[in-house]
Amino acid sequence: MPIDLSLTPHDEPARLQPTLRDIFYDLFERQFEGAIMINADGRVVWINDRYARLLGLHSPLDAIGLPVEALIPHSRLREVLQTGESILLDFMTYRHQVFVVTRFPIKDQDDRIIGAVGILLYERWEPLKPLMAKFKLLQAELEQARRQLGQSRKTRYSFDDIVGGSPACEDMKRIAQRAAALDTTVLLLGETGTGKELLAQAIHAASPRADLPFVGLNIAAIPETLLEVELFGAAGGAYTGAERKGRDGKFKIADGGTLFLDEIGDLSPGLQAKLLRVLQEQEIEPLGSNQLVRIDVRVIAATSHDLDCLVAEGKFRADLYYRLNVLPIRLPPLRERIGDLPSLCSTILGQIAERTGLPRRGVADAALARLARQVWPGNVRQLRNVLEQASLLSDSLVIDAPDLDRLLPDTAIGSTPVKPLAEVVAEAERQAIRNALAAVGGNKTEAAKLLGISRATFYEKWAALGLG
Known part of the structure; x- marks a missing residue:
């Protein structure tokens, strides 16, 4: 028999024979500390006397038709309506009291959600001691698992x-x-x-x-x-x-x-x-x-x-x-911290020797000078690659300049440096804007027209490129 969740008072005249709805409500009234039922709109259609008294109502009828949050500000019953999933065991705080509650959806014969029920299982904690002990054990196991996960994903570097x-x-x-x-x-x-x-x-x-x-x-x-x-x-x-x-x-x-x-x-x-x-x-x-x-x-x-x-x-x-x-x-590029080359080479060569089992190499002064002249577009990663290749290809315990000649490109500091494309584009835009302003006597609106861009775009680029 379908359950009627219309907004009607539940003190209608008693029938000669109790209906399934009557039996259902009576069970909730006598067996639980509190029970409340809402319809698909989240409005209260029934509440038992105990729950009404707990919420400070004169009569259960005062709750009928109200949004559930008007009675229980942090209720999760609407969440049950939205997800269709039961919340079988939860804790609810109301007026400095903590209750154990359960919530579940109500569905019709077509499996559509037409409402939800919330039940206060316990107002006293004594019956829950075995359950709480299991809960604490599970909580401890979860915390241990989180610590183990943290250890497994621990950083390698400091x-x-x-x-x-x-x-x-x-x-x-x-x-x-x-x-x-x-x-x-x-x-x-x-x-x-x-x-x-x-x-x-x-x-x-x-x-x-x-x-x-x-x-x-x-x-x-x-x-x-x-x-x-x-x-x-x-x-x-x-x-x-x-x-x-x-x-x-x-x-x-x-x-x-x-x-x-x-x-x-x-x-x-x-x-x-x-x-x-x-x-x-x-x-x-x-x-x-x-x-x-x-x-x-x-x-x-x-x-x-x-x-x-x-x-x-x-x-x-x-x-x-x-x-x-x-x-x-x-993070500064390697070409801005050339003074760090000796310590970087020593550390990297030590790591290579430890990983490969090869003898630990040193670096001659001439080789360091050769490294210092490079632009290093790949920075420390590129330096590591060059030193590893030199270690694998050389029989000497000291890497010298000739060992590097075949591994290093001809580009060096002092020749035309390789810049990231974004920097090249930004510098070109700066110069174009300066040239346009010079051509129109500093008038930004005319400069924007000359460049073929909107005035708003001109000002965005003016700020982004640091021309202010």
Whole structure:
């Protein structure tokens, strides 16, 4: 027999024979500390006398037709309506009292959700002691599992692994150590091969989150179609081939710890908007799920792109840039810290010897001089590659200049340097704007017309390129 959830008082005249509805309500009235029923609109259609008294009502009839939140401000019954999932065991606080509650949906014969029921199982804690003991045991096991996950994703590097004492390197480490103490978003800016992930791990290892997971993700290495799931996860069956139990994304895996997002400048506009919301609200919505999941994650982002230029070109959201750029740290390229070459070479050659089992090599002064003349577009990563090749190809225990000649390009500091394309474009735009202004006597509106761009675009580029 279908259950009637219309908004009618439940003290209608008694019938000669009790209906199923009468028996149902009587059972709830006598057996539970409190019970409440809502319809598909979230409005109360029935409440038992005990619950009404607990809520301070003169009569259960005073609740009929009210939104459930008007009686119970933090009720999760509407969540049951939206998801269709029961919440079998939960704790509810009301007026400094804690109750054990259960909630479940009501469905009609066509399996449509037509309402939901909330029940106060216990007002006293004594019957729950065995259950609470099991709960505490499960909680302890969960905490242990989280610690083990944190250990399995523990960082390999600390500030002690950052080699170099040049002024540029020392300035970078000083700001990074400050970032470790401040639980805020960090943006690492540097060319490829400057060691952005190493610095991110060092920041995490020196932070209060050090015992919790460090999770890294290279945005540029993940296909666009898979990136949303990698970041935010997916509900079971959310797409063809999805796991039945669903999949946790990197934000969920990093919960409590740090998420390192490398090459953030390659993020698509659609995912930029979703990432911005996650950073603002600290909650994620897995693909194919209607439920929001609270998280506590510290984000360290990194890029080799000029984000200022990307913002000016409309390729990167300005609001996301400001959200990420709370504490920027610039990693100096190798050509700006040539004084660190001896210590870098010594450390890298020691690591190569330990990994390969080859004898540890040294570096002759002539070889260091040869290395110092290079531009190093690949920075420390390129230096490591050159030293490893020299170690494998040379029989000598000391790497000398001739060992490097066949491995190094002819480009050297003093010749035309290789610059990132974004820097070349930005400099060309600066010069074009200066030339246009000079041609029209400094009139910005006329300069914009001369350049074939709108006045608004002119002012955006004027600010982004630092011409003010």
